[in-house]
Amino acid sequence: MNALSLQLSGAAADAAERVVPGLVEDSFASRLFQQDATLWGPAAEDEAGKRLSWVGLHRSSRPLVGEVAALREELRGRGVDRIVLCGMGGSSLAPEVICATAGVDLVVLDSSDPDMVRAAVEEGLDRTAVVVSSKSGSTVETDSQRRAFIGAFTDAGIDPTERIVIVTDPGSPLDQQSRADGYRVVNADPAVGGRYSALTAFGLVPSGLAGADIAGLLDEAEEIADLLAEDDRSNPGLTLGAALAGATPLRDKVLLVDQGSGIVGFPDWAEQLIAESTGKEGTGLLPVVADAGSEAVLGAADDVTVVHLAADADEDEEPASAGAAASLVRVSGPLGAQLLLWEVATAVAGRVLGINPFDQPDVESAKQAAREVMASGGGGSDVPLAVDGAVEIRAANLDPATVGDDVTTAVKALLDTLDRDAGYLAVMVYLDRLSHADLADVAGPLTETLHRPVTFGWGPRFLHSTGQFHKGGPPVGVYLQVTGTAAADYPVPGKDYTFGSFIAAQAAGDAQVLAGHGRPVLRLHLTDQAAGLAQLRQALGTP
Template identity: 65%
Template sequence: MSHLRVSATGPAADAVRRHVPDLVTDRFASQLFAQDATLWGHDAEEEAGKRLSWVQLAHASQSLVPEITALRAQLSAQGVDHVVLCGMGGSSLAPEVICATDGVELTVVDSSDPDQVRSALTDRIDRTVVVVSSKSGSTVETDSQRRAFVAAFEEAGIAPTERIVVVTDPGSPLDESSRADGYRVVNADPDVGGRYSALTAFGLVPCGLAGADIGRLLEDAAAATPALSTDDEANPGLVLGAAIGGTDPLRDKLAIVDDGSPLVGFADWAEQLIAESTGKRGTGILPVVVAGTDDPEVQWPAGDVTVARLVAEDAEPIAADRDTERAEIVVSGPLGAQMLLWEVATAAAGRLLGINPFDQPDVESAKVAAREMLEGTPDDTEPAFVDQGVEVRALGGRGDWLGDAATLEQAVAGLLTQLDPDRGYVAVMAYLDRLAHADLAGVRRVLALRTERPVTFGWGPRFLHSTGQLHKGGPATGVYLQVTGTPSCDVPIPGREFGFATLISAQAAGDASVLADHGRPVLRLHVTDPQTGLAAIRRALEGGATA
C-alpha cells in the first residue's frame, strides 16, 4: 500500500480541480504506465518512445539487488569499504540523496574543480572502489574523473580493473571499451533518460555498494505504483503534476523546502528532474531549492511562486482553506515512492505545459562551447575592472548595463537593474570546490532578501546538467551571477592536453557565452585568492539586504 500524500491550497488547488479530471478522462496515468509515447504530442513521440521504461523500474530493477549485494560482500571481504561515485546529473544526484537519507557514506565526484577532484583522489585510495556512471561515456567530466582514478590506482600499485565498476548503457562506447579492458560492467536500461534513472543501475549500484537498503527503496516504489498508474482523481502524481504545471496564470517558480521530512537533499534531485524536463521552448518551471521555512520564498512568496513543502509521513494534512492566495503543496512519503511520484508529476506537468519532458535541447550548447574553447582559443577576455582581487566581466543583457561601475558593489547593482521585479529570478552559479566553499551557498538567501525575487544557487559544472537547460531554454527572465576561482594547483587529466583547471575554466566561460548569446545578462566574478575574494563578493551581495 502506498503511503504517498499530496495536498494543495490556493491557486495550486484550483489547478488540481481544473486539470486532474481531464487527465483522468484522457487516461493519462494508465497510458503513461503503458508507455504510450503519444501523450505529449507528435513532436515528442520519437524521443518519448525510447524514454519511458522508468515507469516499470520498481519491479524490473529488483533483479539487480542480489548482484549488487554480492559485489559489496566481495569488496568488503577485500577490505574495500569506501565508495566513490564519478557521475553527473541524475547519475550523481539520485545516489547522493539515497545514501544521505539512508545514513551511509558515499563520496560523490561531480565536479571539474581540481581541488575537489584531488581531495577524492587522495582519500583512502587503498580502500576505495570507484563507480563510473555514464550512459555513453562521452560526458567529459566523468571521462576525466575516470582517467584520473585509473592513474591514482596504478600509482598506488592497485589494478584499476579490480577497483572500478562501470555503469553504462549496453552497447555504448564505454560499455564496449570497459569490457574489452577487463572492467566490471553493470548495464542500465537504455530506454530511461538520466534524470529519470534513480531506480536504474545508475542509482542502485553506487548506493548498494555503499550499504544503502536498495531493496526497500524499490519496494516503496512498487507499493506506490498502483496509486500512480490508476486513472483516478485521487492519483497523487496527477495532483502534484497539475499543482506544479497547471496554475493560471502559470506560477513558473517552485520553491521546494524540507519541512520536517526524513529525506536528505531530496530537493536537489527534484530540481534537476523538473528544470531539465520543463525548461524549454520559452516556458518551464524553475525549481528554487531553499534551506529552510524561514527563507523569503517560503515566508513571503511572490505571485509567480508555488511553495512545495516536504513533510514527515505523520504530519498533519494541510487545511484546504488555509490561505486562498498562497499556492502551496504539501508532499509526504518514503523516498522510493516519492522518486516515482515526482517523475510521474513531471511527466504530467509537461503535458499541461505543452512541452516534451524527455529532451534537453539546450544542454548540448554549453558542452559545445566548452569544447570549442578547449580545442581552440581559451577565453582571454580582459576584465572590465579588478576590485579587491576580483576580476569583473559583464556579458549579454540589454545595452551597457555595467555602465561606469568601478567596484564590486556597483557591478552587482548593475546586474540587478536587469532583473524583472515581477517575473524575474537571480541565478548564482559557482564554479568552485563545493566541499571547501559550502558556506557560499548562503548568499542565495541574502540575494532573495535584497531583491525580493526567487534566487537559485548552483555548483558548476553539475548544474549544467540540471537548471542549465532551463537557463537557456526556459523563460528569458533570469539574471546570472557566475563566480569562478583559481585553484590551489591543477590536476592533470591523463591522455589529455589539458588539466582539470583548464576544463572547468572552459566550462564556465562556455556557459556564460551561451547565456549571453541568448540575451541573458551575466556578471562574471573571478577570484584569484578565494579566501579574500569570496569575502569581498559576499560583502557586495549584502549591499541593500535586510536582516
C-alpha cells in the same frame, strides 16, 4: 515513514481541480504506465518512445539487488570501505539522496574543480572503490574523473580493474572500452533518461555498494505504482503534476522547502528532474531549493508555488499560508515512493505545458560551447572589464558604464536589471562545493533583499539541471557566475588539458550560451579564492 500523502491549497488546488479531470478522461496515467509515447504530441514521440521504461523499474531492477550485494561483499573482502561515485546530473544526484537518507557514506565527485578532484582521488585510495556512471559513455567530466582514478590506482600499485565499476548503457563507447580493458560493467536500462534513472543501475549500484537498502527502495516504489497508474481523480501523480504546471497564469517558480521530511537533499534531486525536463520552448518550471525564510518572503507571490516536503503523512493540517494568494502543496512519504511520484508528476507537467519532458536541448548547447572554448584555447582568457583586488570582472548584455570598476558596483548593475515582478537571480559558482559549502547560504539573504527567487548552483553540476531552464525557459533571469583559480591544477591523464582548464571552459561556454540568448551575465573570477570570496560576500551583503 507512513504512506504517501498529498495536500493542496490555494492556486495549487484550483489548478488540480481544473486540469486533472481532463487527464483522467484522456487515460493519461494508464497510458503512461503502458509506455504510450504519443502522450506529449508528435514532436516528442520519437524521444518519448526511447525514454519510458522508468515506469516499471520497481520490478525490472530487482535483479540488481543480489548482484550489487555480492559485489559489495567482494569489495569488502579486499578492504574497501569507501565508495566514490563519478557521475553528473541524475547519475549522481539520486545516489547522493539515497545514501544521505540511509545514513551511509558516499563520496560524490560531480565536479571538474581541481581541488575537489584532488581530494576525492587522494583521500583513502587504498580502501576506495569507484563507480563511474555515464549513460552515453562519452560524458567528458566523467571520463576525466575516470582517467584520474585509473592513474592514481596504477601509481599506487593497485589494479584499477579490481577497484573501478562501470555503469553505462549497453553498447556505449564506455561499455565497449571497459569490457575490452577488463573492467566490471553493469549495464543500465537504455530506455530510461538520466534524470529518471534513480531506480536504475545508475541510482542503485553506487547506493547499494555504499550500504543503502536498495531492495527497500524498490519496495516503496512498488507499493504506490498501481495507484499512480490509475485513471482516477485521486491519483497523486496527476494531482501533483497539475498543481505545479496547471495554474493560469502559470506559476513558474516552485519553492521546495524541506520541513523535516527525513529525506536528505531531496530538493536537489527534484530540482534537476523538474528544471531539465520542463525548461524549454520559452516556458517551464524553475525549482528553487529554499528555506522557511524564503517562503515567508515569496509565498504570496503570484508566480510562486510553495512545496512543503513534510515528515508525517497522517498529519491533516495544511502548511501555514503566506496569504490568500498563496499556492501551497504538502507532500510526504518514503523516498522510493516519492522518487516515482515526482517522475510521474514531471511527465504530467510536460503534458500540461505542451513540451517534451525527455529532451534537454540547451544542456547539449552548453556542452558544445565548452568544447569550442577548449578547442580555441580559451576559458576566461579574454580581457576583463576591470580588476578589483582579487576579482576579475567580466559581463555580457550589461552596460559597461554601469558595471564600473569594482565588485559592489558590478553586482548592483546586474541586480538593477532584475524584473521585480517575474524575474529571478541565478548564482552559479564553479568552485569546490565541499570546501565552500557555506557559500550556498547567500541565497537566503539575497531573497530577503530582492524579494525575488534566488537559485544557487554549483558548476558544472547545475548545468545538468537548472542550466537547461536558464537558457530554454522564459527570459526573466539574471545570472551571476563565480569562478576561481584553484590552489593547484590537476592533470587529466592521457589528455592535453587539465581539470582547471576544463572547468574554465565549461564556465565560459555556459556564459557564452546565456549571452547568446540575450541573458544578462556578470562573471566574477577570483584570482585568490579566500580574498575574492570575502569581496564577493561584501558586495552581496552576505558576510
